[in-house]
Amino acid sequence: MNLPRYKYMPLNASDEIRVFELSPTKTRIEIRILHVPASARCFDALSYVWGSPAQSEKATVLDKLGRPTGWIPLTRNLSNAMADLRDAEQLKTNVFWIDQVCINQRDEEEKNDQVAMMNQIYTQSRRVITYLGPAELEVKENGGIRLLDTVCKTVPEGTWQQMHESGSLQQIQDQVFDGSIKFKRLPSNLELRVDRSYYESEISERYAEQGWEWLVRVAYGEWTQRLWIVQEQLLNKEIITLRGHRLIDWDAITAIPILFAISHLPQEYRDMGRRNLEGKVPWDEVEKTMYGIRWDRHARLVTETSYTWSSLFHNLQWYQSLLCGDARDRVYAILAISKDAKRLDLKPDYSPLNTADMLSRKLSIRVLENARNLELISFAFSWRPPNSTLPSWCFTLDRPANLTTPDLLPLEVYTPHPKQHGFHLARFHTNDSILVVKGRILDYVSTPNPSAGWPHVGDVRQTSPVDIISSLGYLLHDGFSIEDVVSLLCTITARAPWSPPPGILGRIDETMAFHFWTYLRHKSHLLAKCVETSSTTIKELLLRCHHIMTRIQALTPGFTYSEPERNEDVAKEEYLACQRVLRYALEKGRCLGRTRAGRFCNAMCPIQEGDAIVALQGADQLFTMRLVGHTYRLIGDIFVDGLMHGEAYKNQDPDNIDYDIELA
Template identity: 20%
Template structure:
């Protein structure tokens, strides 16, 4: 098919393509003009190269460019108000069209109880400044390019498709309407026939990932039926742990990090994952992922240091499905907020509002409703107060950071700004902490001065006298996937030595890890070598994990302690302090690495769960404790009614406060007091936290 032939052919005639499909020349000519003369390989008889080729692919015989803009424009779209009488929403119909046609839609409002069948679209909004227009009811509405791409790909050829799309069906410029619609979002997702998850345009990686998931799901079904996949006609190729296609689909795809998707998936009656032209049922995908994780087919140990949680964004959604609904309302909401804390939200208030639909209508009973008219700080503070009033513990104030701006020290900020320590509400194994430092008492609190002051009933038990180094939180997403496994890659050790030859490349990974491991050795020196300090030491750095089986935990500790011998020798020889220390540190690290690559001791993982982001300390009375990184000498340790764990507080300048006031530094573990040994309810007095 030559350029001249296309240029000169009479519009309206028909071409027989090599594939056997017939396409009118009028469409070919439009495609020719649109792509600047670029056609898909195999359908041209001479080279046709556009100066700047655009992304295109075959869809039903036509060249489809999902990134092109609408050619037609209308007057700006204006939203009308939704009726106030009952629950109403808007639905969007994507009108049918061929791939080269503009995206045209029809939108109308409907009562939720009388709505027709519709699907909900779950997607990543994308760059808010990268906008393009679509036609709705003959009017132009600007939406993000990523959303237009989704609508373009989901459009049907011959019939309309009815969707609920939050960015379009909610008037984003009306904060009152937005709050009202968010408050019924649980109902909106509960009424859908299906939630369609748009993961992006995808490519060969996503196609391969979906195929692997289908194979893993079939394998899981056969294993559940006690059948051996190897004896069946189905072929299950061995999963390659170094294949990054699933990582790209799950860990690297921005959709998984969005805070709203948790509610969208959990409340969905059914769900379909779509990536480009590939799709897979959510239940099939879950079966495949569970098979992948349970069979330990993923890379879990990173450079012999820490076991990463594979596909943590996916696992977070699954774990939230099983959160107990028998807890108090405050505790349930707190657990939901903890699970979404690291997720992303354009509006920080959505960290709270996005999980209210999972409260089964009880959020309103707590006094929390979506309200976008207030500031982020007001939303966070109000949420903390409501949780405290409807909770049986003080767990929420243990999540409050010391550097949150415009918030009292006891009110958590749900804005995620990097790695944060795990809350002590849970033990090192992820279970609700069994011990209770105030003997199961209920909180006795009073909120004063327009929500700026929290008065607790508590008493002082000790103060901090000495501090050790902070154990840094290990960055699990620092590019470790390129590091080879010495058990599977014969060239792995050569890779390490070549990396060490370039200190600039090595220092960011190996030496940083060596310095981190040195923290454990410095903690040993901080505690001392006395035999009677061994048990308090391992119980403190694990924050009391395994107190019901001290024999087994002691064995795990000794295994982990032995793995640090190369680093301990490094410190003993003091070569780590040599000026040109890179090679010596590398040698110590390599000795540690060799013994722990695929068998990082379990006790080490327990430390990561509780001690990371905290520091070891001693109290004035001689107790070992695990305290916040921000703790200072002289800080007071208190036990407050309702507190599962002790709290570290710091006295505020009396000149700035008419009453004696304190700021909360954070929660802590103090050896010997975690079962209420030091709590005396009669000694409690009012303590003001600002």
């Protein structure tokens, strides 16, 4: 019998939703659709990945008497999920809410209304089931589950609480590094010993046979890269994962990316997975996302009703790397977990008239009008496509998939302007196309060497090791002092206010000079690997690096330095010093240089000689901007050693010396 496409009955009440009963029929997916209030708590909600948008599968809809009345198209991944939900013996329910089935995807108005109800739907469901994909061979599934259980047992009771209190993966790494956070060791047969080398074939064999391949594939699967999954994981206190028709503890599977991120698990397996698995989201972003979701869930469960969500813009920043099919979903997918969504008056609107650029502009204006700081403009330029027609202060939602996002200065770390917060910091004119803020130009960009120019190679958002080492070579002129070395190290490690651990080696300036020496040695070693086939310029750079390292040794005679040529054998203190610098180095998409006043700076590319360096009221960063006509265009953030802690405003009232700056 040829069935027609199912015709949805309209939803009548404002809080009404559709759910469906899943039939036990094995030969095909059969469902019966029901209308219920969202508050009925009679259903489980599914969190899953649509996968390929092609809807090649079908669900047959039955009437009250069990007769087929029509069909609903399904993506292949949802068809697999519904079959596994049907066959999961551990599930004691057969009533579900799934967006692809329960929302009439052809009705734009209904879709807007139902997306606006996501908070209610996921919060009021009995629990959320996260689908991790169909099962593989039973032997692989069982091996992966055993490994997952073994790994989770290496995290002592109370350690997750320490990791929550750390507040970031970087802080956890630091605490693991200094021994504040400890783990149990993996069983010896699962470890990769640090005192021996392994052939690639041996690692590959262990990767497959011990279950690492399964664990990495599941824990870093497509579900971890999807933006909609964030609120779906956060809104309900009860959550479980489904792999094939087997239920798996949510906390266990989300622990894996975090444990890889902090190097508790062998990095060789993580590297092998990155080479073998396709994915558009960098794995460090997946790890950050999983930690963020776990942190929010833990905070919410512990504080109960007193927990407050983050702002919409904070969520935009934190989850900016995740994927969504419609650029507007960058906002709509996080409205339910944003405390200021109502105040900003942003509601789902999928009409053709509400383009991604229109939503970007509306969002940026409303955030800036309501904000007590200028955090938004710190990110406005980080996603900007080269051909964007939006104002430079406007946050861009429609980000190209291949856009390389540069490293940015951290928020809430520096205080270049004494007015960090306030009301009505921003105002607009000329049909909201010009942003007016108060601030002051402090300095201007200058190139380190006119013949060298800024180290741009190919994509201006990319920075190669040659670019960095070339900048270092030109910035330290002959006769440089130890103060120059310390200042340049602070400029390189602009990711946070960095200083070496106390009590090692010697005076603070000598210790920092040693750290810079190890960093420069590391960079030159990378460059030396290709010296035989490289140009004369690279060979000259290596000679320049050798000269700088020799000079640093002369400035710190009390230190014992290894020979720069013996790069294979690095002393422990040298290795640790270099790792400390690399953890805080700000390099990707960045330029090192000097200002006209002679200060070292670390700026986001692309900048030009003559770009203004400005401090703004309500901003915890300095910015570069370029005069275009009668207004300025924002270029990026910039670290300037000697100006990051309010030095330019010492003993001065900013209200007396700041002035209006117009940004287009």
